[in-house]
Amino acid sequence: MIDKNISKNSFSPKESVKIVTDFLNNYQNTKVLNYLKEMHNADVADILQNLDPVLRLSLLNIISSRFDPEILTYLNDSLRDEVVETLDIKQLASNAKTLDIDDAVDLVEDLEETDQNTFLENLEETERSLIKEGLKYPEDSAGRLMQRKFVALDKTWNVGQAIDYLRSNKKELPEDFYDIFLIDNEHRVVGVVPLGRLMGSKRSINLDTIKNKETRVIDVNIDQEEVAYLFSKYGLVSAAVVNNSDRIIGSITVDDVVEVIEEEREEDMLKLGGVGQTDIYNAVIDTTKSRFSWLLVNLLTAVVASIVIGFFEASIEKVVALAILMPIVASMGGNAGTQTLTVAVRALAVKELTTSNALKIITKETFIGGINGIIFAIIISLVSMYWFQDLMLGIIIGLAMVLNLIVAGFAGTIIPLTLDKLKIDPALASGVILTTITDVFGFLSFLGLATLFLI
């Protein structure tokens, strides 16, 4: 029989939530504790997230005295705050011994100031000072991300010496490590030996001869997005972090980087959708507020578009078909522009779009806008002519369509590029600028041409 601890299928939160709910409703506290004891902390976090809020509170009361702070690292930001509020910070600190320093830093940085102090005071001296040091690095920097434990060995050692060292310093080893960093007398990293290669080599072999062809180290000051880019590009599993004098001061492992990648991608996606840092667990009032500012900006741009329409009040009064058809031109421009924009924002994020190929891409996207513009101009011209039995109206809407789709292709690339140059996040602001342009230009070109040639 297969061991029951072997999980082939993914953990099913729905089922576990049901089980825990039943236990809690029947006040079977011991059963709950035993059930959760076997679980990975990530799964416990999943259950907390999916429980009914009232039951969540009862569960937290039951597990509070042995609450593993690692669970917090798996929770969503908004729920994490809520859970921390119900916990005894002193107790939490005394349970924090097994927590990696990088996770502890991650936890402490989000606590309120008084909680931060209580938490730090109740830690052991070494842990406290390491966490405080971690907090000195800028938010979202490699310094915040790094683990303080690492294995750095003298570059002159051989495999046997390395293995003996690891065996006799078991307590000093990080919980997880995949590479051994070779250092010189000045603690500068001069090589990386993957553990697998170390294991496959005879004791007498020099570490220096089995090191990787390339040695990549991470500057402690670079942004976590850059860290993620390097890990992902070069398929790294761990990397040494060095300070300004190139000395090794920590290491970053891929599991933390995977989290960063998820975060950053999610951020881009949410920003493109006009929502900031948010998740479905956020309180109604917070969500409403966070959405509000974006909608307000949109209202302003919509009013601007309406003012433009207002200029042509007289034309619309004469030919009401203009009012009926005008949203089509604006909408097509907005959609074509958003397509271009999405590709451009992504390309900027993965560094495929750079200043060296910017001009080429702008030209290409504008050209594509033109081609699709011509095709859709023909379609909408024919539809409009048939619908309103008016040849000129068809020609005018076709012309407006071509123009707006060219503008959309151009704006869809130039806006994110410009924002990026100005150090403004292109994912955040591009969308609203784009649709303002395509709306205003769409209405202006269609109604303007109509006023010139039709009225």
Next chain:
Amino acid sequence: MIDKNISKNSFSPKESVKIVTDFLNNYQNTKVLNYLKEMHNADVADILQNLDPVLRLSLLNIISSRFDPEILTYLNDSLRDEVVETLDIKQLASNAKTLDIDDAVDLVEDLEETDQNTFLENLEETERSLIKEGLKYPEDSAGRLMQRKFVALDKTWNVGQAIDYLRSNKKELPEDFYDIFLIDNEHRVVGVVPLGRLMGSKRSINLDTIKNKETRVIDVNIDQEEVAYLFSKYGLVSAAVVNNSDRIIGSITVDDVVEVIEEEREEDMLKLGGVGQTDIYNAVIDTTKSRFSWLLVNLLTAVVASIVIGFFEASIEKVVALAILMPIVASMGGNAGTQTLTVAVRALAVKELTTSNALKIITKETFIGGINGIIFAIIISLVSMYWFQDLMLGIIIGLAMVLNLIVAGFAGTIIPLTLDKLKIDPALASGVILTTITDVFGFLSFLGLATLFLI
């Protein structure tokens, strides 16, 4: 001095492209070769992507005979096809010996059928059969992703036996491995020992006593998105892949999973933006085509919205202010709905939104739509009353705004949930359905209420 192979800062494609461009323009082929020889294949790929197309062709001609197929795995899909066309497939196959099987499978699956056959025929028998086996698994499955080499040892062995085995089977070891899998007589995985822990343990210690608390294995048939979810959730670095009879047949390492995560997130983002699988290197004609179908769908929905406006032709003729104001209601609905939609699509992707909390989230989002609706109704009412000096018009646009934002909140959650239930990718189709609904309902409610109460 620090070794020149130590890269602290990220590779700068711009600079390298300039250097290579200069070499190529001066026909300094040997210099180019030497320059590239020192480089990581990922960087060579970067240079290829950023070079001028004509120079790219000359570079490919220069390096073709020693072209490392691994470079192809770092190229964008569209450029990869272009590069493969210029290469001699026989030559490529004979350079493919160092390629991991998972990378080889990845490469072969994208080749044209004749190229596939040529490539496979020119490989060694073992490699060919492993690749062919890999291709039997469904696209985007764990089977396609897995590496065929892994270290699986008898569960009764001790640390010393493990180390001796690794040393004497060096050639059989995977290029990179981070865990040792413990297996029983039936080749079923019963435990995982991280290399770091193995290294820190005395020779006499039994592997079984130092294995991880949990053993997670990957079913060969599950989707790569599920693999990524498991790796990311549990912070895995590698995992054993098992077949239907639970026997180990391969392993997956985190570097491949990082690629999958990037791909999947990117896909979601691009789909939400109304663009399919694409990148900025795609040819103009392909890009135009891929954008076209989406814009055509959008044209149809825009025409539907216009038909709805057409119903109220008479009303607009009487009160032209309706035409001026109507885009505001539709646009606000579209934006509010997109906000909700983006959050919902992301929450579905990371399994935060499930059937167990669906009703709660729908209610919450509809409610939020209502609150923001009321606030913006008041703002736009006041603006419209002042603008057109018409009390009733202000009340009507306010009412339409509340209604459309409630519909937007409801539709923004129910659409992706329904699509997900129907096994249709919510990222792909949600947007167009949503904006159709908010446009049609926005025009209908505003013009409808106006016709009832104003005309």
